[in-house]
Amino acid sequence: MKFLKLIITIWLSALPQLIYAQPSDSNLERKTSKFEPTEGKYLFFIGQDMGAIGGLDNYTNGYCDNFDVPTGFTLYTNTRNEGIETIFNWGAGDNCAQCILEDSDFKNSLVSIGLSLVNDEKEVANGKRDSYIKELGMWIKSLGKRPVFLRIGYEFDGWEWNHYNKRHYLKAWKRIYTIFNEMNVTNVALVWQSKGSGSNQGILEKWYPGDDLVDWCGYSYFGNPDEEMLTFARKHKKPVFIAEAAPVFEEGNLYFDTRLTNPKIAETAWTKWFVPFLETLYHNSDVIKAFGYINANWSAQSIWKTNPVFKKVDSRIQASDFISRKWKKEMAKPKYLKPNAKLWQRLNKHP
Numbered sequence: 001m002k003f004l005k006l007i008i009t010i011w012l013s014a015l016p017q018l019i020y021a022q023p024s025d026s027n028l029e030r031k032t033s034k035f036e037p038t039e040g041k042y043l044f045f046i047g048q049d050m051g052a053i054g055g056l057d058n059y060t061n062g063y064c065d066n067f068d069v070p071t072g073f074t075l076y077t078n079t080r081n082e083g084i085e086t087i088f089n090w091g092a093g094d095n096c097a098q099c100i101l102e103d104s105d106f107k108n109s110l111v112s113i114g115l116s117l118v119n120d121e122k123e124v125a126n127g128k129r130d131s132y133i134k135e136l137g138m139w140i141k142s143l144g145k146r147p148v149f150l151r152i153g154y155e156f157d158g159w160e161w162n163h164y165n166k167r168h169y170l171k172a173w174k175r176i177y178t179i180f181n182e183m184n185v186t187n188v189a190l191v192w193q194s195k196g197s198g199s200n201q202g203i204l205e206k207w208y209p210g211d212d213l214v215d216w217c218g219y220s221y222f223g224n225p226d227e228e229m230l231t232f233a234r235k236h237k238k239p240v241f242i243a244e245a246a247p248v249f250e251e252g253n254l255y256f257d258t259r260l261t262n263p264k265i266a267e268t269a270w271t272k273w274f275v276p277f278l279e280t281l282y283h284n285s286d287v288i289k290a291f292g293y294i295n296a297n298w299s300a301q302s303i304w305k306t307n308p309v310f311k312k313v314d315s316r317i318q319a320s321d322f323i324s325r326k327w328k329k330e331m332a333k334p335k336y337l338k339p340n341a342k343l344w345q346r347l348n349k350h351p
Contacts (some may be wrong), residue, residue: 030237034189034215035110035147035347037337040285044336045112045292047074048244049093052296052316055105059094063295064105066318067328071337072110072149073100074243074292079120079129081136084113091303093296101143108339110147112191112243112292117153117172118162125171133176137183145187145344149290151243152176154193155220156207166207173209187348193218193243196225204232211236216290218243221277222309223250233287240284242291246298246315247273259299259314266320274323278330293317 037043046053046063053073054062063070075083075095082088083095097113100106115136123129140148152173156164173192180188192209196219199207208214218241219229233240247269249256260266281288295317298310305311317327330336337343 033239035149036216036239036289037347039289041289041335041337042281043072043110043241043290044070044331045072045074045110045290046070046295047112047292048076048114048294048296049089049095050075050087050100051093052294053100056100056103061318063317066324067331069105069109069339070331071290071339071343072112072147073106074112074114074294075100076114076116077136078116078118079124079132081132081139084136084139092301098139101146106339108341108344110149110339110343111143112149112151112241114151114154114193114243115176117164117169121153121164121168121172125168125175127175130175130179133179134183137180137185137188140180140188141183141185143187145348147344147347148188149191149216149241149243150188151191151193151218151241154191154218154243155195156193157199157203158195169207170209174213177209177213189215191216191218191241191243193220193241194229196220196222196229198226199228201228201232201235204228208232208236211238214238216241221245221280221291223248223255230284230287238287239289240287242281242288244294245277245291246294246296246313248309248313249273250309255309255312257312259312260316260320260323261314263320263322266322269320270323270326274326 050056050059052062053064054060055064055069075097077083083097085098087094087096087099089095097111117124120129124133153164153169155162156169177190190213192214194204217229217233217238219225221242230240247258249258257265258269260269281291294315297316298304298313317323
């Protein structure tokens, strides 16, 4: 009887991992994708503006002023390449990818870029933005072997804010892929990113550019994400990039104060958001291989001041001593890969 109880106890302790992960047999046999680290290792990106990133001469109160520089950083651009080589601000902080790369602290950093196609997907699809796409391709190519993750038309299913036309979106994706391929831009991985909730497998299939045109699947993780993209990625044998993540408290259509400057809110955020987020990484390590955290005071940025989701969000980790201590301890673990030239070499060995 004691032996039977022991067996049951061991089985029950393993049950949560079985429930969370559920990798398919086909996923276990899949080939590694471009720039994909080995299972159990993660590429960690910080963003999503220069002030949030920090560690720069004129931006000295961001993540990298308080913690070790992570694997890479996240910024944004559009079909006019604003925010790539010169500073540009859409109301959510300054963006300039080249400015960051010229700083010695980021000499080995990987780059994640969200390429907005809003109101331009038809022109991209019809070739009217080819000169800008080629310009972006040349800039990426100029970075040599530095891995770049390009999230084309990120949050394609964000109907309320992106308003993408599916036919034009898919055609635009294929055109960008073709141009980069013709230019032999080999240091870029194309990431197909959903908003992270509300789109079922049928919707995802209809909006999917295709296995040959996509390197990574991605999704956003804010208040209450579902796991549809994880299911989809396993089915299509792709790694997953949680490309945008920040704590948001929500219940139904109601959104609550998530400013980490408040000690009580910070402690609640650690328990109800950070811990589940880290558990999501752990229990889905067969597919989740990268994540990007948005370390910003959303409530102070003009673009979000009337936004119902983010107007009461301050997700700066350094704003809370409590979270900072726990975060430093977590990020010190070897599974979170550090930026260095050897990492580039390992990642570039993947097809």
